[in-house]
Amino acid sequence: MSLNFLLIDDDEIERLKFARVLQKNNYPHSIVEAKNGEEALEILAQKEQPDLIFLDLNMPKMNGLEFLRELKSNADLRYIPVIILSTSNNHQDLKEAYKIGAAGYIVKPLKYEDYMHKIKCLIEYWSVNELLQV
Amino acid sequence: MSSDDILILKRALVREKTARKQAEKILEDKSRELFLLTHELKGANEKLQDLIGKKELELQGVFDNLVDAYVLIDVYGNILEMNNAAKILFGYDITEEKINVMSLVYKEDYQYAMTSFQQLVSEGSFTDYQARVYTKNNGVRTVHINASLIKDKKNNSIRAQGIIRDITEELEQKQIFEEQKKQLSAIVENSSLGIALTQQDKILQCNKAFQDLLGYTQEELLSKEIKDVSLAIHNGSPAEFLQKMEKGEIDTFSMNQKYIRQDQSAFWAKTNVAAVRNPNGSIKYQVTLVEDITEQLEFEKQREKFVKDLEKTNNELKDYAHIVSHDLKSPLRNINALVNWIKEDYGDVLNTKGLNHFSMIETTLEKMETLINDILSYSSAGDKDNLNTKKIDLNSLVNDIKNIVLIPKTTSVNVLKKLPVIKGDVTRIQQLFQNLIGNAVIYMDKENGKVEIDYQDKNTHHLFIIRDNGIGIKEEYHNKIFKMFQSVGDNENSTGVGLAIVKKVVELYDGEIWLESTLGIGSTFYFTLKK
Known part of the structure; x- marks a missing residue:
């Protein structure tokens, strides 16, 4: 099954990393990238809804949690699962993210190998999930 | 003689007889009057004598009971009489020894005494004489004297009498009072x-x-x-x-x-x-x-502001450390990814040396990340707002740590006494024990390494002792090791933050930490945590 991802991260290399994991593992999934929350909302308004959103927390303009709040208050978009990709393992951030309605929370590891492992697990997990199509 | 003559003579005799009788009667009357008068006089005299005696007694009583001293002297100054008060004041008894008043006058007051005495002689009295006198047993006393002359009928001076009051204590009291008054006004004025x-x-x-x-x-x-x-x-x-x-x-x-x-x-x-x-x-x-208190109020206001500012700065610093740490990590991750990709994509065109350098970059990145993590945990170690306080069984906590810390087979880690269950934040308490046990294991140079954990109950505090037979720490480093980034060992992986965190956690729980160590023999760390 091919999934559509929306990756929201202001860091170009982070976006490259994610794309490389898909490419290197020959995943059939497609990816749309947004540099921040605002851009992501525009994309969501225009294009077909993604199956899964990967969201960085620390971004300029609209940050991750603000975007998440916005998304969860939108009746059309609220069921799209959002996985947080964060640099912070701070308990408060974690709690806040889940409170608003994150579906998962990944702390980005230092090593690229570790990162690849985590993303692979995630994608494989979500590939076998039934997803709600609104 | 004729009968007529005889008759005449007889009549004359009768007349004479009568006349004598009359004279005798007058004499008798007068004599009786005199006797009565003499008797009366005698009575009056006796009464008078009585009265004098009585008055004299009364006077003696008055003198004796007079609170003030009374002294009677002759014109040469010899004391003739002293009342009780005088005897007590001067300590002399004139029935036993003769005293002249001049011998009682204080040396320095002699001139003044003479002048006053002359005034007494010339004017008949003096008042408010104030001078010092010698006494037999009581040293020098200051007295106040009023004196007057006593003269006889011919207006010759025969005696002088004086009323003497001991004013030594009164003067002392007055002086003390004056002094206190002066002191008080000095205090008040200044x-x-x-x-x-x-x-x-x-x-x-x-x-x-x-x-x-x-x-x-x-x-x-x-x-x-x-x-x-x-x-x-x-x-x-x-x-x-x-x-x-x-x-x-x-x-x-x-x-x-x-x-x-x-x-x-x-x-x-x-x-x-x-x-x-x-x-x-x-x-x-x-x-x-x-x-x-304008300044004081100003100061208080300022202090309040300082406290507020400090709180704000502290919070900012906490956030800052947090944010910076994560922001610093992002480039590290990116460098790591890029290095990885170069190795993956261009591995075959790089020689061993080049690949080796890339490995070194990766090691450096890891070290950098450890450092950032340490700073982060140091900055949050003392954070009182973010404590998750629970009951912690230290026995199982130490057991967990023994599994986490890589302990070589040559080293044993033993708990000597059953450890207590304490209340605290698990993360912090674990950091505390893990850092100390970890250090003991890492800095072990002996074949037969021993790390012992001991405990003592100190009423208000728990005392923990972590003893090792490792390399030991020079005494000059005993304070330095608890400071941030002060690694004194030659362990390459040490960032010098571990013991700084330990100290912070100990202080968070109102405890103290200290150590005893001999270079080459081992170290013993002691720390207390408030119950």
């Missing part, structure tokens, strides 16, 4: 507190500080009332307090009051008012103490 005596709000007297505080002279202030120089009331109404004071319900009160200087500028002063009462309880006057 006090930095403004002090005023007031009566019904009216200023009766005030010290220099009070004048300086308000910028008026004493004279100006004496025509003023407290309400003329004060403004609004900070806490409590003085009128209310004064009423209570008037009623006798309170003797003192204290309040902050705003005063107005002569130049119309205002200042806050702490004002203490104390009542000085008459014997019947009514208020004689009030002592008002005024202390300028």
Whole structure:
């Protein structure tokens, strides 16, 4: 099954990393990238809804949690699962993210190998999930 | 002789007889009168003698019981009589030894004594003589004397008498009182507190500080009332307090009051008012103490602001450390990814040396990440707001740590005594034990490494002891090791943050940490945690 991802991260290399994991593992999934929350909302308004959103927390303009709040208050978009990709393992951030309605929370590891492992697990997990199509 | 003659003679004889009888009767009467008169006189005389005796006794009684000393002297100064008080004062008994008053006069007062004595002779008396005298047993005393001459009928001086009062103690008391008065006025005058005596709000007297505080002279202030120089009331109404004071319900009160200087500028002063009462309880006057607290209030305000600022800065710093740590990690991750990709994509065109350098970059990145993590945990270690306090069984905590810390087979880690269950934040307590146990294991140079964990109950605190037979720490480093980034060992992986975190956690739980160590033999770390 091919999934559509929306990756929201202001860091170009982070976006490259994610794309490389898909490419290197020959995943059939497609990816749309947004540099921040605002851009992501525009994309969501225009294009077909993604199956899964990967969201960085620390971004300029609209940050991750603000975007998440916005998304969860939108009746059309609220069921799209959002996985947080964060640099912070701070308990408060974690709690806040889940409170608003994150579906998962990944702390980005230092090593690229570790990162690849985590993303692979995630994608494989979500590939076998039934997803709600609104 | 004729019969006529005889008749004549007879008649003459009768006449003569009668005349004699009459004379005898007169004589008898006169004699009786004289006897009666003599008798009366004798009686009167006896009565008079009695009276004199009585008066003399009375006088003696008076003299003897006189509180003041009484001395009677002759014109040469020899003491003839002393009453009881005089005997006690001078300590002499004139029935036993003869004394001349001049021998009693204090050496330095001799001239004055002579002058006074001459005044006594020439004017018949002197009063308010005040000088020092020698006494037999009581040293030199200061006395007050009033004296007068006694003269005989011919106006010759025969005696002199004096009433003597010992005023030594009175003078001493007076002197003490004067001294105290002086001291008090010196204190009042030089006090930095403004002090005023007031009566019904009216200023009766005030010290220099009070004048300086308000910028008026004493004279100006004496025509003023407290309400003329004060403004609004900070806490409590003085009128209310004064009423209570008037009623006798309170003797003192204290309040902050705003005063107005002569130049119309205002200042806050702490004002203490104390009542000085008459014997019947009514208020004689009030002592008002005024202390300028403008600066103090300013200071307090400033301090409050400082505390607030500090709190804010602290919070910012916490956030800052947090954010910076994560922001610093992002580039590290990126570098790591890029290095990885170069190795993956161009591995075959790189030689061993090049690949080796890339490995070194990766190691450096890891070290950098450890450092950032340490800073992060150090900055959150002492954070009191973020504690997750629970009961912790230290026995299982230490067991967990033994599994986490890589312990070589040559080293044993033993708990000597059953450890207590304490209350605390698991993360912090684990950091504490893990760092200390970890250090003991890492800095172990002996074949047969021993790490022992001991415990003592110290009433208010738990005392933990972690002892090792490792490399030991030079005494000059004993303080340094607890400071941030001060790694004194030669372990490459040490960032020098571990013991700084340990100290922070110990302090978080109101404890202390110290160590005993001998280089080459081992170290013992002691730390306490408040129960």
